[in-house]
Amino acid sequence: MAERRGKGAGEARSDPRGKSGMLRVKMVLLGSSGVGKSSLALRFSKDDFKDSAPTVGCAYLTQLVCLHDATLRFEIWDTAGQEKYHSVTPLYYRGAQAALIVYDISNRESFMRAQLWLKELEKQYVPGETVVGLVANKSDLSSSRQVSLQEGRSLAENKGLLFMETSAKSGNQVSELLLDIAHRVKLSSREDKGLAEWREADCVDMHREGRPRPLSSCCLTIGL
Amino acid sequence: MEKEHQEIEQPKAVRCCDLPSNCDANQTGSVEVPATISQDNPDAGELDCGIEDPFPCKGDDAAITSTNGLSEPQGAEGEGAPASALSDGTAGEADGLSKPEGAAADEDDPPENVSDSASTDNTLEDSNEFMVTVLARGGLEDQADGTPSALSEAGGPAQGPAPSHRDEDVTAESWRRHRKHVFVLSEAGKPIYSRYGNEEALSSTMGVMMALVSFVQSGDNTIRSIYSDEHTVVFVQQGPLVLVSVSCSRQSEQQLRSELLYVYRQIVSMLTQASITRIFERKKNYDLRRLLAGSEKILDGLLNLVDSDPSFLLSAVHCLPLASSLRDSLSQILQKAITPNLVFSILIAKNQLLTIVQEKTVIEDARLEPADLHLLLNLIGASSAFQAGEIWTPICLPLFNPDCYFYAYISYLDPPECTVCLLLLSTDKEAFYAVAECKRKIDEGMRTQNALRSIARAQSYSASQVGVSDLRHFMYKPFDVPDNHRQLTQFTSPEMEAPYSSEEERMRLLDLYRYLHSRIHSSSRPLKLIYHVAERETLLAWVTSKFELYTCFSPLVTKASAINAITKLLRWIKKEEDRLFIRNPPKYSTTPNPSKSSRGGKGGSDRQDTTDNGFLSLL
Numbered sequence: 001m002a003e004r005r006g007k008g009a010g011e012a013r014s015d016p017r018g019k020s021g022m023l024r025v026k027m028v029l030l031g032s033s034g035v036g037k038s039s040l041a042l043r044f045s046k047d048d049f050k051d052s053a054p055t056v057g058c059a060y061l062t063q064l065v066c067l068h069d070a071t072l073r074f075e076i077w078d079t080a081g082q083e084k085y086h087s088v089t090p091l092y093y094r095g096a097q098a099a100l101i102v103y104d105i106s107n108r109e110s111f112m113r114a115q116l117w118l119k120e121l122e123k124q125y126v127p128g129e130t131v132v133g134l135v136a137n138k139s140d141l142s143s144s145r146q147v148s149l150q151e152g153r154s155l156a157e158n159k160g161l162l163f164m165e166t167s168a169k170s171g172n173q174v175s176e177l178l179l180d181i182a183h184r185v186k187l188s189s190r191e192d193k194g195l196a197e198w199r200e201a202d203c204v205d206m207h208r209e210g211r212p213r214p215l216s217s218c219c220l221t222i223g224l
Numbered sequence: 225m226e227k228e229h230q231e232i233e234q235p236k237a238v239r240c241c242d243l244p245s246n247c248d249a250n251q252t253g254s255v256e257v258p259a260t261i262s263q264d265n266p267d268a269g270e271l272d273c274g275i276e277d278p279f280p281c282k283g284d285d286a287a288i289t290s291t292n293g294l295s296e297p298q299g300a301e302g303e304g305a306p307a308s309a310l311s312d313g314t315a316g317e318a319d320g321l322s323k324p325e326g327a328a329a330d331e332d333d334p335p336e337n338v339s340d341s342a343s344t345d346n347t348l349e350d351s352n353e354f355m356v357t358v359l360a361r362g363g364l365e366d367q368a369d370g371t372p373s374a375l376s377e378a379g380g381p382a383q384g385p386a387p388s389h390r391d392e393d394v395t396a397e398s399w400r401r402h403r404k405h406v407f408v409l410s411e412a413g414k415p416i417y418s419r420y421g422n423e424e425a426l427s428s429t430m431g432v433m434m435a436l437v438s439f440v441q442s443g444d445n446t447i448r449s450i451y452s453d454e455h456t457v458v459f460v461q462q463g464p465l466v467l468v469s470v471s472c473s474r475q476s477e478q479q480l481r482s483e484l485l486y487v488y489r490q491i492v493s494m495l496t497q498a499s500i501t502r503i504f505e506r507k508k509n510y511d512l513r514r515l516l517a518g519s520e521k522i523l524d525g526l527l528n529l530v531d532s533d534p535s536f537l538l539s540a541v542h543c544l545p546l547a548s549s550l551r552d553s554l555s556q557i558l559q560k561a562i563t564p565n566l567v568f569s570i571l572i573a574k575n576q577l578l579t580i581v582q583e584k585t586v587i588e589d590a591r592l593e594p595a596d597l598h599l600l601l602n603l604i605g606a607s608s609a610f611q612a613g614e615i616w617t618p619i620c621l622p623l624f625n626p627d628c629y630f631y632a633y634i635s636y637l638d639p640p641e642c643t644v645c646l647l648l649l650s651t652d653k654e655a656f657y658a659v660a661e662c663k664r665k666i667d668e669g670m671r672t673q674n675a676l677r678s679i680a681r682a683q684s685y686s687a688s689q690v691g692v693s694d695l696r697h698f699m700y701k702p703f704d705v706p707d708n709h710r711q712l713t714q715f716t717s718p719e720m721e722a723p724y725s726s727e728e729e730r731m732r733l734l735d736l737y738r739y740l741h742s743r744i745h746s747s748s749r750p751l752k753l754i755y756h757v758a759e760r761e762t763l764l765a766w767v768t769s770k771f772e773l774y775t776c777f778s779p780l781v782t783k784a785s786a787i788n789a790i791t792k793l794l795r796w797i798k799k800e801e802d803r804l805f806i807r808n809p810p811k812y813s814t815t816p817n818p819s820k821s822s823r824g825g826k827g828g829s830d831r832q833d834t835t836d837n838g839f840l841s842l843l
């Protein structure tokens with residue numbers, strides 16, 4: 001696992017730039033259970049592939065990404081796709097600078113759910129603030145493909161998302177995906193450093209004041 | 225081989241406390257047991273035929289237990305005659321092992337039996353036949369030919385944790401032959417979980433089960449169990465969920481009931497009781513599988529553990545033997561790494577507890593129950609995903625507070641081997657970074673003390689280390705470790721070694737223990753001491769006010785030498801207890817951070833409520 005610093009919850013929200021000029025990036029992986037989020041995360045962090053059990057709650061891991069002019073420290077929140085965790089997912093995606101919405105090209109249902117996740121995210125973020133990627137995983141299963149490349153790509157174009165077909169199994173396009181995200185995060189952070197912070201504060205308030213509407217609508221819509 | 229089975233029912237005249245004072249684990253003097261187990265069974269011919277014997281039943285007799293408002297299972301149906309025989313110290317024990325306690329099917333005398341068994345409270349004689357037939361149609365019972373023995377399967381292939389149980393053909397004979405089925409359904413009769421086979425394919429069977437439950441309910445009654453030749457069917461209703469166990473394992477109704485409660489609690493640990501209730505209040509025929517999707521493995525794993533790990537039977541925690549100095553220093557490392565709202569710090573290796581440190585105020589309010597820890601351990605074991613990184617997940621401890629979530633931080637300290645697991649429980653869902661920082665400190669503490677290496681060397685022990693010939697295995701559960709009244713209940717037990725090295729033999733020994741346990745904890749006729757000569761071993765179980773002890777000896781042991789051995793064993797445990805048990809679980813104080821979650825309620829549960837209001841209202 002990559003080196004970690006970090007000194008408690010306070011720091012997580014404060015200065016996104018570390019002392020060394022390293023940019024801290026919170027990235028969340030969203031999508032139905034079984035689409036390969038944990039497998040992608042394992043590729044990101046260890047360039048490995050193992051058969052994995054469904055995630056419980058959320059797994060946290062870190063990965064450094066070096067660009068030519070900066071180093072980004074990705075804090076990856078690999079959420080559980082199982083429905084019972086949907087009500088907690090906002091806990092994990094709040095304040096994220098990057099979000100990957102993952103579906104499985106061999107599973108149409110997961111593509112539908114990806115769109116619901118996207119709607120959910122849009123409620124929380126003004127588009128453009130957070131780098132959102134649509135990831136079509138399991139590209140190695142093209143023989144049983146249920147979602148065409150074109151379909152995925154046009155959805156992403158409509159919404160202005162980054163799009164990539166990947167295979168966590170073969171490793172195809174996985175590191176490209178991470179690099180692409182890193183570039184975009186870096187760009188957006190240069191334009192506006194503070195956004196993620198106040199957004200997060202906003203969400204916390206919504207939660208605390210007992211107005212869980214956006215969140216509960218999440219479990220309702222996603223669950224249907 | 226001669227078979228004999230003797231036991232002493234604690235006679236009214238003998239005060240329970242007489243025994244322990246003689247046989248206190250703390251005492252090194254001789255244990256004067258013999259006088260109390262001298263009641264020999266006069267009729268060896270009719271005695272216990274051992275658990276290996278085929279179940280000698282045919283016919284359709286079944287007994288239905290149903291009680292109204294009784295909180296304890298009666299379990300005594302059909303035992304009328306044998307019970308009275310036994311209380312006279314005569315041959316009643318014959319039935320003991322060959323049938324589950326309370327099994328009514330005594331084929332010599334079926335009619336009497338059925339009426340006997342159904343006559344508990346609200347008499348159900350009229351409906352007995354009906355229900356059994358219904359159940360048979362539902363595909364559960366089809367033993368009319370009575371040919372295959374229930375035990376041909378006991379400990380057999382069904383035991384293996386084969387991964388593809390979900391795909392099993394539920395109409396196949398092999399499906400029916402499983403030793404223990406467990407079903408969970410909603411009050412509306414919707415299938416939620418089946419241990420074997422796809423719940424969907426079983427929806428008609430589950431419908432029949434629910435029909436049974438409601439049929440009895442309509443008579444203002446509660447269905448508790450059904451006995452047939454080979455199977456015991458036990459029903460447990462918890463809120464809107466109905467849990468059913470269909471077992472030919474010959475466990476007592478009480479044991480099966482407590483296993484079903486584990487299943488219920490594991491479900492609660494993932495969803496909380498409050499949200500389950502709320503969901504079904506809103507929509508009676510909600511399909512809970514939506515929320516449990518992906519959790520089948522956790523329930524499967526739990527049921528396999530329940531069958532194979534005596535911790536569940538004993539409701540006690542097994543901790544890894546460790547030099548007390550090492551355990552203390554591990555505790556200190558945990559004790560130093562704290563943050564507000566942290567309530568439990570738990571270190572686990574090889575699925576056994578190394579140490580546990582608790583928040584002071586929490587321990588005053590309520591203690592961590594072994595069952596809650598078992599559920600946590602099962603969750604960790606069932607999910608290999610934990611090895612991937614650091615986990616932050618909501619989790620409910622049903623016995624601590626069934627309606628609230630804790631947030632569990634779970635991480636392995638020794639990647640990539642992943643044998644030493646750290647579990648930190650907080651009441652604050654936002655505390656991930658703070659709690660993760662505690663782990664960093666713990667990592668550091670472990671490194672400076674080279675603790676991981678010492679932990680790696682720690683291992684369970686062998687019964688031979690006790691130095692008592694003929695002693696093959698034992699389980700010892702002290703009730704009260706001095707000065708730690710509110711401590712986690714623990715037990716100690718050596719590795720199961722030859723002749724119990726195969727899965728099957730291990731299960732057989734556990735079945736014997738389960739049988740002894742059921743006699744000791746029988747609600748109708750609890751026993752204090754059982755000397756049980758089985759076919760391939762001799763067992764002695766003994767409960768006092770200070771401990772519960774199960775021992776297994778080679779079949780050659782004599783009663784006198786077994787008792788002598790127990791004296792030595794107790795002495796050995798006394799000598800080793802600092803190593804075998806967590807003796808002084810340390811505490812820490814993490815005053816709740818006032819800016820967060822709560823104004824520091826008295827205990828964890830109060831704090832829980834305030835922390836989780838927003839969260840809970842979501843489901």
Ligand SMILES: Nc1nc2c(ncn2[C@@H]2O[C@H](COP(=O)(O)OP(=O)(O)OP(=O)(O)O)[C@@H](O)[C@H]2O)c(=O)[nH]1
Nearest residue numbers: 033034035036037038039054055081138167168169
């Ligand atoms: N063929 C193929 N299989 C994959 C790929 N990625 C993941 N899988 C498999 O898909 C299954 C699910 O993968 P996970 O990574 O656990 O899925 P997840 O999205 O993390 O699921 P949850 O944690 O339940 O939300 C596993 O059996 C993986 O081995 C891929 O790119 N190709």
Ligand SMILES: [Mg+2]
Nearest residue numbers: 037038054055
């Ligand atoms: Mg996952």
